[in-house]
Amino acid sequence: MTQEVPSTDPAVYNAYKEKWAVAPTTAPEWLTRAREVADVLATDAALRDQDNKSPVAEVTLLKHSGLLKILGPTKYGGGAQSWDVACKVVREVARGDGSIGMLLGYHLLWSTTANVVGTPEQADRLHERILTNNYFVGAAVNPRDDDLKITREGDEIIFNGFKGFTTGGAVSDLMVLEGVLEGTELHVFALVETRQPGLSFLHNWNNIGLRLTESGSVRISDVRAPWADALGYDAATQQPLPEILLIQYPSILLPTLQLIFCNFYLGIARGALETGKDYTTRTTRPWPYGGGETASTATDEFYILERYGKWLAHLRAAEALADRAGEELATLYARHAVDHAGLTAAERGELAEWVASVKVVATDVGLEVSSGVFEVTGARATSRKVGLDRFWRDIRTHTLHDPVAYKQRELGRYLLLGEYPAPSWYT
Template sequence: MAQATVPATDPSVYSAYQDKWSPLPTTSEDWINRAREVAAVLSQDAAQRDQENKSPRAEVALLKHSGLLKLLGPRKYGGGEQPWDVAYKAIREVAKADGSIGMLLGYHLLWSTTANVVGTAEQAERTHELIISNNYFVGGAVNPRDSDLKITSDGDQLVFNGAKFFNTGGVVSDLTVLEGVLEGTDQHIFALVETRQPGIQFAHNWHNIGLRLTESGGVKIDNVRTPWTEALGWDASTKQPRQDVLGVPFASLLLPTIQLVFSNFYLGIAIGALEFAAKYTTSNTRPWPFGGDNKDSATDEFYILERYGNFFAHLRATEALADRAGEKLAALYARYTSNRPTLTAEERGEVAEWIASVKVVTTDVGLRVTNGVFEVTGARATSLKVGLDRFWRDIRTHTLHDPVAYKNRELGRYVLLQELPTPTWYT
């Protein structure tokens, strides 16, 4: 079945950055600065691109030119070999300018390192070499609430059939992570496959209010085959899960890791909204002439100063919390990647609750700030041409991914009962 042709941005518009951003950054601060440089490019026309809603092929090319797709990979294959706390800060910087591209970067970094967490050491090495040496972008057809992607075994191959309602970044990816349940079992399998093949058919139906450039629409999977050796964390000879890989708390770190990806692009979007609104207020917002304490400038009005100060304080506190959680998770990876079975359930649970705290706060503060900035910019700031609305639309869209009320409940049980969260697809 031929794939539909959809409007897409032109990668050639960013071709000059391929040479400009060579070689790769070397230090952690250099990597974060590179993310800021990418954000500066994206900010120039972010509102226009959001409204045009074209498939982000150019934006993915820009990420490739920047080297950010390689940030977490081993140096021996050409990667940056940075820890996750640096990756989170890079995601945040990109999301300040464009929430969609910050989200795509975050998901790529997660999916490109999934083998580190749920795969064998050999699978992790092979995956890194493939992705980094080719500068591949990785999407994911992973949505555990959908149970309609089935896996069957056919000799030395796995066969995927079914669909996923959500599939982030797949349309513009080189590789796609597939996830489903092996027939006759309740066991899930992750595997990376080439995206450009007849059996992967995208619905091109992502027409949501926010994160419009993430290509998060549906996908049909029709007889997609991959060797059993690509089943992450499974023994290809016995066709059984490797208990030394999947049977330890380390494998369940994948879920807190992606939850903190979410929180960091929420935080980046919220900070970006405040910075964008501040520029608008200083240049365009008019003072209110009927308040009885009239000012010559909007930036002298008490309520505007008070709101900006309050938003800034809450975002600064949220950023400190997110950084601390990122450091704690990165420390677990540094300590246990080469000795996975020694990570305890208690250590995993504690870091999961740090990350749950970040999820609650970034959701609450992010929605409050991206909604509240309209109160201090004025009615004219609602113009689509201004583009201030995209920040709220982006956060509102993704914070519905998994209900934050359950994170609050989880934290309540942790505080009152000292109960560690049971690892799930969302915990």
């Protein structure tokens, strides 16, 4: 049973349900909608970050915007957009609020998991359920925790255990659970209803960054799902389908997730740059003790112009790299939308290295911009009211998710030895 905790009020966003009643239909329209959402979130992002309330209202805003449906099939009200567009949308939302950009990105992955590891029938059934109800999807799949234990009972599987991280879980409608079937080494994914006695959220996420992601822990006690919902399994035999178990296609789930990470890093960095620019142009004063001729405004200061110019160039380069990786991802999904078995290890490996390249660059640029922005805004910009610190805290928090040094080593082996990384929970 989920305890009562302070949460944001969905009523503050009531007007957007009508304003955004008509869903976008083209990629430019989806990006425009994402910018609108980011602008709404940015108005009070610093205050909401400090309050650290459960993001019920923010998830409601995402539902009003239609962005939760961007990848789904049109027959159920989805946007039928490709992953490169979805990644840009995540980046835009993160510009306004990194936590909500992260929630959106995770939802897009978990709500389409059946496309990758499930059967066509399972994917279609889940699309209908998620899209027609405008559901938000969370997950308890952190692989470094002990796996959930799954037992069989007739036509059902039963999950038990504990997960330390469950991004978006406590504010979700459905949860992806994953564990190991008792007596085997077989992993099982299934989506279950969030609001049930067997899921007990601890609401213990109080970290320095991404404070509105509800990424805390959950206890899972006797949560049941029918074998028909075990993704990629035959309900009659209760065994994984060979055509899913023995192919590369399910392994693209992880490069997809890693590219989502990269895009919300870059969105947060762009938010830091824009917030810093606004503060510098309106508030920052020139330094009068530098010797020689004193600049009349902060925007005449050589070092300020130089820093902003450098960051803009590097951020644009990182965004271009992310867009290229997004195109590679979308192309691979489109090429193998029907012929999953045709995906080769080389195709998967090339995609993973495009994504690894983005991860390295997005981490470097994001940390540099979000920490360096204080140097061009001044001491008064450290006020909590300004909230510039949230950008660095958000990027710093998530870039520790998995060490970027391993991505750099991976790229080195790819370049020098021609090796592709073995598919894993982090590659």
